Amino acid sequence: MGLAVGALLVAIPGPPLAPEGDDARRWAEQELSDPAYAAAQPTAFDRIARAIGDFVADLLSAQLPEGVGSLVALVAAAVAIGVIATAILVWGVPRATARSRRVPAELFGEAETRSATQLRADAASRASEGEWEAAIVLRFRALARGLSERGIVDPPPGATVHAFARRAGRSFPASAAELEAAAGAFDDVRYLRRPGTAELYRCVAAVDDAVAAARPVVHDPAGVPA
Structure with missing residues (x-):
């Protein structure tokens, strides 16, 4: 029976228990390519926190006079808080800013x-x-995109130009009539196929410039009803 079991074990193919150099290197590369190893790597913030901890531990472990030890601990704590606050500002604020400036990829359908x-x-x-028709349409879109980028009025998908103009007029009451007139110019050349003129373009450009330079009375980032 012992001989039969031994023969069976020899017949079963499998990888060598002690691989040679090339095989061992290949196996190690395959194993380390597993995403679990990358996920386990410390982040930049982890490395900073560890360095701060080591620094504080070195200070506290040093042989210092009794009165000086407490002072060093306080200084070390203040330094640690300052470094952590700086790291949050450097790595945290840009991501929040990017989210706040994100604008939709659709405008008026x-x-x-x-x-x-x-x-x-x-x-x-x-x-x-x-090309006055195209110029009027583009300049009104610039007006709407500018308010969206500022977080004042953000037209959702399907919003009409007149709904946008009414919402923008509540934030800029001094330009409410001009905003409605600009929306009418957009409708005329875009949907009713009426000819554009230099005067219409100047009107749209003027209200865009006025709104871009003004401070909103009501800061309302909510969507515009269609």
Whole structure:
């Protein structure tokens, strides 16, 4: 029976229990490529916290006079708090800012990813070529995108230009009539196919400039009803 079991074990194929150099290196690379190892790596904040802890431990473990030890501990604690606060400012604030400045990729029912600055530049380019319809549409979109970037009025998908103008008018009451007129100009050239003019473009551009330079009376980042 013992001989039969031994023969059976020899016949079963499998990896060598003591792999040679190339096999061992390949196995190690495969094992370390597991995402679990990457997830277990300490972050930059972890390394900073560990360094602070080691620094404080070294200070407290040093042989110091009785009165000086408490003072050193207080100084070390203040330094640690300052470093942690700095790390939070450096690594925490940019992420929050990026979220607050995120704008939707749709504007008045159409895909639009350009910034307000880009839309204004494109509108000016079309105006310089006498393409007033396109210039008016682009400049009104620049107005809406600018207020969205500032977090004042954020038109949701499906919002109409007049609903946007009413909401913007509540934040900028001094320009409420001009905002409604600009929305009417957008509707005329975009949907009713009426010809645009230089005067209409100047009106839209003027209210965009006025709103961009003004402070809102009511800061309301909620969406605009359709």
